[in-house]
Amino acid sequence: MHLPPLAQQFVLHFGEMGSRWGINRTVGQIYALLYIAPRPLCADDIVESLGLSRSNVSMGLRELQGWNLVVPRHIADDRRDHFTTPGDVWQILRTLAEERKKREVDPTLSVLRELLMQTPSTEDDRYAQARMAEMHGLIEQLTTWYDDIRKLDSERLVSLLALGAKVTKLLDIKDKVVTLGRGRSDRKA
Amino acid sequence: MHLPPLAQQFVLHFGEMGSRWGINRTVGQIYALLYIAPRPLCADDIVESLGLSRSNVSMGLRELQGWNLVVPRHIADDRRDHFTTPGDVWQILRTLAEERKKREVDPTLSVLRELLMQTPSTEDDRYAQARMAEMHGLIEQLTTWYDDIRKLDSERLVSLLALGAKVTKLLDIKDKVVTLGRGRSDRKA
DNA sequence: TTCTAATTTCAGAAAAGACTGAAATTACCG
DNA sequence: CGGTAATTTCAGTCTTTTCTGAAATTAGAA
Numbered sequence: 001m002h003l004p005p006l007a008q009q010f011v012l013h014f015g016e017m018g019s020r021w022g023i024n025r026t027v028g029q030i031y032a033l034l035y036i037a038p039r040p041l042c043a044d045d046i047v048e049s050l051g052l053s054r055s056n057v058s059m060g061l062r063e064l065q066g067w068n069l070v071v072p073r074h075i076a077d078d079r080r081d082h083f084t085t086p087g088d089v090w091q092i093l094r095t096l097a098e099e100r101k102k103r104e105v106d107p108t109l110s111v112l113r114e115l116l117m118q119t120p121s122t123e124d125d126r127y128a129q130a131r132m133a134e135m136h137g138l139i140e141q142l143t144t145w146y147d148d149i150r151k152l153d154s155e156r157l158v159s160l161l162a163l164g165a166k167v168t169k170l171l172d173i174k175d176k177v178v179t180l181g182r183g184r185s186d187r188k189a
Numbered sequence: 190m191h192l193p194p195l196a197q198q199f200v201l202h203f204g205e206m207g208s209r210w211g212i213n214r215t216v217g218q219i220y221a222l223l224y225i226a227p228r229p230l231c232a233d234d235i236v237e238s239l240g241l242s243r244s245n246v247s248m249g250l251r252e253l254q255g256w257n258l259v260v261p262r263h264i265a266d267d268r269r270d271h272f273t274t275p276g277d278v279w280q281i282l283r284t285l286a287e288e289r290k291k292r293e294v295d296p297t298l299s300v301l302r303e304l305l306m307q308t309p310s311t312e313d314d315r316y317a318q319a320r321m322a323e324m325h326g327l328i329e330q331l332t333t334w335y336d337d338i339r340k341l342d343s344e345r346l347v348s349l350l351a352l353g354a355k356v357t358k359l360l361d362i363k364d365k366v367v368t369l370g371r372g373r374s375d376r377k378a
Numbered sequence: 379t380t381c382t383a384a385t386t387t388c389a390g391a392a393a394a395g396a397c398t399g400a401a402a403t404t405a406c407c408g
Numbered sequence: 409c410g411g412t413a414a415t416t417t418c419a420g421t422c423t424t425t426t427c428t429g430a431a432a433t434t435a436g437a438a
Contacts, residue, residue: 004309004311004313005307005310005314006304006309006310006314006317006318006321007313007314009300009304010300013296013297013300017296017297019211019424020211022208022209022211024395024396025396026396026397035320035324036316036317036321037313038313038317042414043414043415044414052397052398053397053399054398054414054416055399055415055416055418056396056397056398059396059397062416079405079414080413080414081415089323089324089326089327090327093331103209104209107202108202108206111199111202114198115198115199118194120193122193124193124196124227125193125194125195125196127225127227128193128195128196128199128225131224132225134278135224138279141347141351144350144353145353148354148355149353149354151354158330159357160356161334162330162334163360164333164337164338165338165340165341166337167352167359168345170356170359170360171349171352173362173366177362177366208394213425213426213427214426215426232384232385241427241428242427242428242429243385243428243429244385244386244388244428244429244430245428247385247386247387248386248426251386268383268384268437269384269385270385
């Protein structure tokens with residue numbers, strides 16, 4: 001691997017973290033490399049920079065495209081495919097959230113729905129089903145919230161984040177405004 | 190594995206999902222079993238229910254305790270250790286968020302900080318560092334938000350989720366209120 | 379203390395996953 | 409159409425992770 005020092009450290013870190021993030025070392029490195037590359041790279045650039053086999057790079061790029069984290073970009077007068085990561089980090093965050101939800105949450109949600117349709121056959125199954133219902137409820141609330149949030153443009157998303165827990169204060173303000181508008185006495189209904 | 194039907198399906202699903210969630214099959218199954226168990230289980234109960242080796246169960250329990258997802262619970266007149274999952278699903282969510290952040294986010298944040306301290310030695314490294322700064326900024330904003338949110342009790346967290354993107358509307362309301370209070374003309378300062 | 383039950387450790391076996399190079403396929407050019 | 413460059417596929421190899429059983433350790437009861 002011959003890369004400038006900063007790039008190298010960044011790439012190595014992403015490789016190490018790969019397994020924790022549910023991707024493998026090579027895929028992590030390829031992503032990192034493309035993320036900091038000042039221009040789209042072709043597969044051979046990656047082979048050279050990271051010292052991987054050509055076929056491994058091909059598979060890694062495929063996986064990253066499957067995550068929508070890497071996109072092909074055509075370069076004039078070059079037959080080879082080139083690849084980049086979309087530049088806007090907020091967009092990257094959205095993509096990551098979307099894909100992780102699809103892989104890590106949706107299958108469970110759908111299994112839970114199935115299991116909640118069934119009739120428990122033992123006392124323990126009855127209890128188990130109640131616990132599953134709790135989990136299902138939680139996930140539903142989270143995904144409903146997420147479906148709502150994901151539609152925000154980046155600017156609004158940022159201000160929402162900046163607001164943080166202060167939102168609850170706003171909630172109180174809203175309460176007051178509504179109450180004042182109506183006259184009185186129906187708060188916390 | 191001999192478990193009532195619903196329990197069995199639930200446990201098998203968690204086993205399959207394990208690898209996507211960064212734990213292994215057995216650990217996923219053990220967690221699932223404890224989650225739906227109507228009372229604390231000892232290691233041998235788990236061995237019997239899931240058909241794993243005693244030592245594997247021991248290691249799985251250790252890992253789950255490391256995640257704070259499973260806690261030991263002493264049972265009167267029984268020398269064996271028993272284990273449960275904390276009951277409140279919102280608390281489970283907090284724990285999960287906390288632990289995943291610790292494992293998946295914090296190390297990267299700290300590496301990024303280090304790399305941003307260094308002086309780039311090539312033109313490409315300069316660009317790379319700028320990209321790292323973008324990533325760092327994003328993660329900082331997210332973790333700041335998270336640090337704020339995590340302090341909320343479950344009730345407030347739920348209402349915040351229920352609010353979803355409507356928060357931005359509230360922001361507008363706040364703007365108006367503030368503006369009215371002040372007189373006029375200094376919105377979006 | 380001694381005895382026994384419960385648990386953990388750990389070296390090696392088994393399984394899963396990642397990686398490679400050679401061969402096959404695809405895509406483009408003349 | 410060839411011919412060639414680029415890419416993908418895949419069977420086999422290598423690496424890593426998971427799992428096991430036997431041995432060691434720990435903790436409680438007598």
